[in-house]
Amino acid sequence: MIEVCNLTKNYGDFTAVSNVSFNVKDGEIVGFLGPNAAGKTTTMRVITGYLSPSAGSVKVDGYDVYEQGMQVKKIIGYLPEKPPVYPDLSVRSYLKFVAEIKGVASRDLNKSVEAAMEKTAITNVAHKLIGNLSKGYQQRVGLAQSLVHNPKVLILDEPTVGLDPTQIIEVRNLIKGLKDSHTVILSTHILPEVSMTCSRVVIINKGNIIAEDTPANLTKRMATDETIELIVSGVSDDKKLHETLTSIVGVKSADIAFNETDKTHKASILVKSSFDNAPEIAQKIIAANLKLHKMSTSELSLEEAFLRLVNTMKGDEQK
Numbered sequence: 420m421i422e423v424c425n426l427t428k429n430y431g432d433f434t435a436v437s438n439v440s441f442n443v444k445d446g447e448i449v450g451f452l453g454p455n456a457a458g459k460t461t462t463m464r465v466i467t468g469y470l471s472p473s474a475g476s477v478k479v480d481g482y483d484v485y486e487q488g489m490q491v492k493k494i495i496g497y498l499p500e501k502p503p504v505y506p507d508l509s510v511r512s513y514l515k516f517v518a519e520i521k522g523v524a525s526r527d528l529n530k531s532v533e534a535a536m537e538k539t540a541i542t543n544v545a546h547k548l549i550g551n552l553s554k555g556y557q558q559r560v561g562l563a564q565s566l567v568h569n570p571k572v573l574i575l576d577e578p579t580v581g582l583d584p585t586q587i588i589e590v591r592n593l594i595k596g597l598k599d600s601h602t603v604i605l606s607t608h609i610l611p612e613v614s615m616t617c618s619r620v621v622i623i624n625k626g627n628i629i630a631e632d633t634p635a636n637l638t639k640r641m642a643t644d645e646t647i648e649l650i651v652s653g654v655s656d657d658k659k660l661h662e663t664l665t666s667i668v669g670v671k672s673a674d675i676a677f678n679e680t681d682k683t684h685k686a687s688i689l690v691k692s693s694f695d696n697a698p699e700i701a702q703k704i705i706a707a708n709l710k711l712h713k714m715s716t717s718e719l720s721l722e723e724a725f726l727r728l729v730n731t732m733k734g735d736e737q738k
């Protein structure tokens with residue numbers, strides 16, 4: 420249904436998206452996962468025909484988005500990063516306006532608007548001016564406008580941003596309910612978001628696709644790691660400390676950083692969560708005549724986990 424083929428997008432000299440290819444099948448919900456500035460929004464803008472590609476092509480339902488933009492816009496619903504809502508219109512009149520532009524037949528207008536409001540749970544604010552709604556409700560209106568013409572394909576750029584936890588669950592359920600009848604790409608930088616809604620995940624970082632996997636596989640990779648943090652002083656050779664730490668059974672990697680202020684070194688050691696070799700770490704530090712000031716364990720934050728994931732996957736692909 421969606422074929423992205425060797426897509427590159429440059430802004431002047433800067434390449435925001437580089438030679439990206441992936442496909443989305445009919446009825447699939449695919450997560451587009453990446454940190455800030457990865458190129459998610461740029462890719463989505465090209466898919467929806469709002470930006471032209473610098474190289475490569477995108478086809479939606481067989482239509483080239485650049486050459487046959489009009490046909491594509493009819494079958495795509497798009498929730499941009501910043502919902503294109505008109506503050507001076509009421510929710511209902513805005514959605515009617517959008518439905519008309521999207522070519523919904525006049526006899527179906529009311530029905531389509533009511534259905535979109537019901538799906539996004541905003542019927543109770545139908546008469547309110549959009550400008551007076553909370554951020555979360557405005558986000559739902561944005562979602563409603565993307566759905567109002569019942570498009571085959573939905574491109575949702577961070578659909579749960581700005582919503583409260585209850586609304587996030589509602590919107591996730593709504594998106595899950597679109598499966599089979601719609602083809603959906605949703606972008607996010609939050610991993611649980613994709614685990615809960617998507618059947619497949621495309622991971623993008625710095626404009627490159629790093630991996631495609633199922634959420635289950637991603638979660639498995641992430642659940643297995645934690646970090647042990649050491650603060651040590653007396654280090655004269657960073658490399659030697661690194662070798663010492665990585666020689667310990669069960670240590671996957673170690674990052675060492677010097678703290679100018681108190682002249683200590685911080686070592687962040689990545690281990691499996693089943694790791695039980697902490698005493699050996701302490702012994703090796705002492706045996707190397709270093710002072711151990713602190714040793715603590717922490718589960719990876721989502722950001723760290725994501726970065727590690729991106730890095731390991733890069734490594735995997737180079738093997």
Ligand SMILES: Nc1ncnc2c1ncn2[C@@H]1O[C@H](COP(=O)(O)OP(=O)(O)OP(=O)(O)O)[C@@H](O)[C@H]1O
Nearest residue numbers: 430433435453454455456457458459460461462608
């Ligand atoms: N119109 C533009 N002109 C120049 N550079 C741009 C433009 N739009 C985006 N960029 C740059 O392209 C890169 C990718 O941006 P993009 O908005 O696609 O990232 P993103 O993955 O959506 O990030 P976020 O999670 O912050 O929304 C960034 O470095 C950004 O600064």
Ligand SMILES: [Mg+2]
Nearest residue numbers: 459460461500
């Ligand atoms: Mg973005």
